[in-house]
Amino acid sequence: MTMFEAILLTIATAATPLLIAALGELVVERSGVLNLGVEGMMVMGAVAGFAIAQTTGSAWLGMIAAILAGAAFSLLFGFLTLTLVTNQVATGLALTLLGLGASAMIGESFVGLPGVKMEALNIPVLTDLPYVGKFLFGQDPIFYISILLTIGVVWFLFKTRAGLTLRAVGDNHTSAHSLGVPVVRIRYLAVLFGGACAGLAGGQLSLVYVPQWVENMTAGRGWIALALVVFASWRPWRILAGAYLFGAVSIGQLHAQALGIGIPSQFMSSLPYLATIIVLVLISRNKRLTLMNTPTSLGKPFVPDR
Amino acid sequence: MKKLILALTMAASFAVAGAAHAQEKLKVGFIYIGPPGDFGWTYQHDQGRKELEKALGDKVETTFLENVPEGADAERSIERLARAGNKLIFTTSFGYMDATVKVAQKFPDVKFEHATGYKTADNVAVYNSRFYEGRYVQGVIAAKLSKTGVAGYIGSFPIPEVVQGINSFMLGAQSVNPDFKIKVIWANSWFDPAKEADAAKALVDQGVDIITQHTDSTAPMQVAAERKIKAFGQASDMIKFGPETQLTSIVDNWGPYYIERAKAVLDGSWKTHNVFEGMHEGLVVMAPYTNMPDDVKKLAEETQAKITSGELKPFTGPIKKQDGSEWLKAGETADDKTILGMNFYVAGVDDKLPQ
Numbered sequence: 001m002t003m004f005e006a007i008l009l010t011i012a013t014a015a016t017p018l019l020i021a022a023l024g025e026l027v028v029e030r031s032g033v034l035n036l037g038v039e040g041m042m043v044m045g046a047v048a049g050f051a052i053a054q055t056t057g058s059a060w061l062g063m064i065a066a067i068l069a070g071a072a073f074s075l076l077f078g079f080l081t082l083t084l085v086t087n088q089v090a091t092g093l094a095l096t097l098l099g100l101g102a103s104a105m106i107g108e109s110f111v112g113l114p115g116v117k118m119e120a121l122n123i124p125v126l127t128d129l130p131y132v133g134k135f136l137f138g139q140d141p142i143f144y145i146s147i148l149l150t151i152g153v154v155w156f157l158f159k160t161r162a163g164l165t166l167r168a169v170g171d172n173h174t175s176a177h178s179l180g181v182p183v184v185r186i187r188y189l190a191v192l193f194g195g196a197c198a199g200l201a202g203g204q205l206s207l208v209y210v211p212q213w214v215e216n217m218t219a220g221r222g223w224i225a226l227a228l229v230v231f232a233s234w235r236p237w238r239i240l241a242g243a244y245l246f247g248a249v250s251i252g253q254l255h256a257q258a259l260g261i262g263i264p265s266q267f268m269s270s271l272p273y274l275a276t277i278i279v280l281v282l283i284s285r286n287k288r289l290t291l292m293n294t295p296t297s298l299g300k301p302f303v304p305d306r
Numbered sequence: 307m308k309k310l311i312l313a314l315t316m317a318a319s320f321a322v323a324g325a326a327h328a329q330e331k332l333k334v335g336f337i338y339i340g341p342p343g344d345f346g347w348t349y350q351h352d353q354g355r356k357e358l359e360k361a362l363g364d365k366v367e368t369t370f371l372e373n374v375p376e377g378a379d380a381e382r383s384i385e386r387l388a389r390a391g392n393k394l395i396f397t398t399s400f401g402y403m404d405a406t407v408k409v410a411q412k413f414p415d416v417k418f419e420h421a422t423g424y425k426t427a428d429n430v431a432v433y434n435s436r437f438y439e440g441r442y443v444q445g446v447i448a449a450k451l452s453k454t455g456v457a458g459y460i461g462s463f464p465i466p467e468v469v470q471g472i473n474s475f476m477l478g479a480q481s482v483n484p485d486f487k488i489k490v491i492w493a494n495s496w497f498d499p500a501k502e503a504d505a506a507k508a509l510v511d512q513g514v515d516i517i518t519q520h521t522d523s524t525a526p527m528q529v530a531a532e533r534k535i536k537a538f539g540q541a542s543d544m545i546k547f548g549p550e551t552q553l554t555s556i557v558d559n560w561g562p563y564y565i566e567r568a569k570a571v572l573d574g575s576w577k578t579h580n581v582f583e584g585m586h587e588g589l590v591v592m593a594p595y596t597n598m599p600d601d602v603k604k605l606a607e608e609t610q611a612k613i614t615s616g617e618l619k620p621f622t623g624p625i626k627k628q629d630g631s632e633w634l635k636a637g638e639t640a641d642d643k644t645i646l647g648m649n650f651y652v653a654g655v656d657d658k659l660p661q
Binding site for chain 1: 320341343344345349373464490491492493494495497498499500501503504505507508509511512523524525528532546547563580585656658660
């Protein structure tokens, strides 16, 4: 395995959870709902995935549990914001805090146990191809799922009728409602999808990235996923690019350090965040681009009979 | 009748004495930088707390606050413990130093113990561990076993405690192989499993075949196991995460110290001090030497024995600083003040120390 290939693989592992969680949140926001609880749903996915994989010995069952846990947790958010019409920002923040606390409690007995790691693909001949073999044919299944998910979300949002309806709900829920579109039901489904994605991203963390459970192991990755959605100005392909850019900068700075390049490590560690801020500033300068893609009803409450 | 009254008063006074005795139960508080389940630094402090409870039984009552960030939050948390009636408070991270001293001024009757710092006061004692003694042994093992002649070192923050470790590891390695190299990556975090794993992967990709860490999670050990190289554990015995990977681990053994200090408060003999204890006092313990040939194991044990007896002091000259200037002349040993404030690399470390 060449160094180039090795770095590429590490970047993919670092980018995958960000990509999956951000894709889920993108669909949620496209439907007009702002769920700031990504970090909380992610960490719930991580603990559920680890716990089930540890008890059953199957990483796949763990991954399914992670998805279900994320979705179930998002249902709580859906019930509060869509049925009881609470403030979405406050509810999302509460979801994150609750998730961090609850996962620590649930996971207490799983701390310090080596986990079950999801095995990487190994296809004879193809995996051994020089330079790209490992990257294209030798990664863990979640990597391929993340790429398929990107394609799926693009296809769904922009090529299907259901995707068009979802975007219409996000842009103007009153008009959509007057046309007989079930706004609340669509938003529930979007929130559930977002939760499932966040859960899967959490499962990737505790079953692929670092096969262990420790409190707060998401370490802010849910927030980065949220930033990526804005960074990508609500376009799925740009999320893919953003996640890999973020991954590349964070891994690149570690390699630069190991090579002994004399740049202060504190500066290097802040590079990924600096890059995100710069791109966000550049995007928000372009008014037309932002307006074109921002779901107009984002974060606004909707009560059907109004 | 008189007898009855006497009996009643006696019973009452016993009850009062009993209550007073119950009130004398010493409340001991702990401030942790991470979760007790990190299986590293905080885990070991929590083990020490449990040993204290076990040893002194109902004479003490312990509480802890976990995940307390260094900075403004630390001050508030320490004060909370002091207000809650804790008479002895252990603050267990370097970054709590100023907060500890500040709160201590407000609560003169509470005893504070700050780990790994250097600021003392009448009611603030400092305790520190010579972890670097263990690092020296690790360096010897690494230089014996490494085929590439390069070890990877994952650091948290460039503070003296960590720099001592890097230098000591280097000196240990140089005692076996003068050309030994180490690559350093600063995670700029004590605890971020994913980032620590990434750092470990980056190091392996760049050709190191032994990893040592001064961050608190077991993630680097897992990466080392996966990539089939060797690694040293940190703060606790991490053998479960790398049964065929861990060479040894520096285990922080805080229990005896916590018991001694709580006893001192109970009998009124507590005094401030600044102690710096290592293998000799039993504060630094090495996990069993595993996954290495017998001759290396023997050498490691000999080195450990020499350090324990005081025959070998890791920072003994001749040692040059990284820039080539002389630090210690032949036979000269570094004093504790220099060690505790160490902010430079010794010759041979291939990294620029962030200032």
